[in-house]
Amino acid sequence: MNMMENLKTKKIFALIGLSIILTGCKAPMATVIKDEVKNNLPQNFQQQEEQNAENNSGMTPWRQFFTDPDLVSLIEIALKNNQELLITLQQIEIAKSGVLYQNGKLNPTVAAKLGIGVKKAGRYTSEGAGDATTEIEPGKEMPDPLGNFEGGIRADWEIDIWKKLRTEKEAAIAHYLSTVEGKNFVLSSLIEEVADNYYELLALDNQLDIIQQYTELQKKALEISKIQKQAAAATELAVKKFEAELAKSKAAEYTVRQDITEKENKINALLGRYPQPIVRQKGGFMSTIPQTVYAGIPSQLLANRPDVKQAELELKAAKLDVEAARKEFYPSLEISATLGLEAFKPSYLVKMPESVAYNLVGELAGPLINKSAIKANFQTADAKQIQALYEYDKTILNAYLDIANLMSKVKNMDQYYQLKSAETDALDQSIDIANQLFRNSRADYLEVLMNQRDALDAKMELIEAKQKQLSTVVDIYKSLGGGWK
Incomplete structure (x- = not known):
């Protein structure tokens, strides 16, 4: 009798164990996702000239790309002290601890x-x-x-009979690697931001010089108008007009000085320090020749751009999270x-x-009934996987569009700068002519004022064009994945 009861008990436990295994194996399937954007990435950039794949400026280390010693010094300080970068480094440490935690669960x-x-x-x-x-x-x-x-x-x-814990560890490793790429992207963005603000600061310095030169012209024109009034060759109206223009140019000078102060403080903030003068040489700004940038081929973006690599690793981590969530249904x-x-x-x-x-x-x-919490966790992981794919596709698409837009901008800004330079030269000559005619009472004071204003505007726009030329080169360098190496 005892033998029969023992056999029945063993059968009952065997059936329970079998039911647990069979029930646990009925896990839902994850959504199958396909990366259409990556697979359909064009072989070349739009309107790109023929060039070898090796010609990619994004592979150039930043110390070789930037040749201005003052700018290089500022970037070095930013890489040591920038708070956002330091925060990102702690995120890497957090992700590294996550890997150690998942590894500990295996033992x-x-x-x-x-x-x-x-x-x-x-x-x-x-x-x-x-x-x-x-x-x-x-x-x-x-x-x-x-x-x-x-x-x-x-x-x-x-x-770990279903390798669930190993899958969670692999997901943690992928997430850790994505934070490393995130740090690289912060590095690249930081270098770009420091360089852009540095060139904007040099442009403001040169604009201030132009305004001061214009102010001196207004002073001389005012003196001439007063002399001509005394000689009855001009009226009080001309004197007042030149006085008003002189006051306007002096007011513009203080506006630019404030812009310089704010720009210096912005650079200091990027460098993680309190306000202090930014060392720079403004003299050679207008003669600076932008570097020639080579874009390579679009597929290199997948390996060069840290944000693309980060999105790819986050997609990998999301897929592993789905796999681990699915294995929760197993005993x-x-x-x-x-x-x-x-x-x-x-x-x-x-x-x-x-x-x-x-x-x-x-x-x-293994779970038998009331598996709603496990199902919800799986569905959340599955949705995050799809979300990560869309984020990855968006990052690739934006990277390609960035390069295409900036390559076009480099060419257009070069033409724009040349035409603005020609305009400035012509207006400088017209100022000399108008001043000579005004001294000889053969030109109205309004002609002198209009010529001087047009010349001032043209020179200010020429300086902005030079700044945009240099900043566009920096932006395309960053968009190609440069700056973090």
Whole structure:
């Protein structure tokens, strides 16, 4: 009879275990995603001239790309002190700890334990009745209440039979690598921002010089108009007009000075320091020749641009998260073991082997009913996977469009600068002619004013054109993935 009951019990447990396994294997399938944007990436950039794949300015280290020693010095300080960069470095440390945490889950957890307690069982319970009839030694009854003193070690280990824990570790590694690429993108963006602001500061310096030169012209014109008034060759109206124009140019000078102060402080903020003068040489700004930039081929963006590589690694991590979430539907196997000494009196702990206690348990458990939390976790991971794909596709598309726009801008800005330079030369000549005619009373003061204003506007726009030329080259360098190497 006992044999039959044992067989029935074994069959029941076998059926339960089989049902757990079969139920756990019924996991939903993840959404199959295809990367259409990456697969359809054009072989060349739009309106790109023929060039070898090796000609890619994004592969040039930033110390070789930037030749201005003052700018190089500012970038070096920014790379050491910029707060956003320092925050990003801590994000890398956080992600690295995540990898260590997932790696630790693969190994058994071993803990030492000490315990003390007391227990009083009811007399009319199976435990209490058993204690009452049990003698420690002949004539010595079991104490009541019963104390408990124990010490030993405990080990717990989840056997990674479905490689769920390894998948979680791989996801953590992919996320860690994405934070490294994120740091590289911050480096590239920081260098671009410092360089752009530096060129804008030099442009403001040169604009201030132009305004000061224009102010001197207005002073001379005002003096001439006063002399001509005394000689009855001009009226009080001309004098007032030149006085008003002189006041306007002086006011513009203070506006530019404020812009210079704010631009210096912006650079100081990027460098992580309090306001102080920015060392620079403004003299050779207008003669600076922008570097020639080579774009290479679009497929190089996938390897060169840190933001593209970061989005790719985040997509990989998201896929692994879906896989790990799917394996939550499978049964898990956990093993726990304890080994130590246990007795109801401390003096009995040294009595061996009577005080030796151990326990070994293996547990296979899987979800049967009410799996809504696991399903929700899986659906969330699946949606994040699709979201990561869209983010990856958007990053690739934006990277390609950035290069296409900036390549066009480089060519157009070059033509724009040449025409503005010709306009400035012509207007400089017209100022000399108008001033000569005004001295000889053969030109009206309005002609002089209009010529001077047009010349001032043209020179200011020429300086802006030079700044945009240099900044566009920096922007395309960053868009090609340059700056972080």
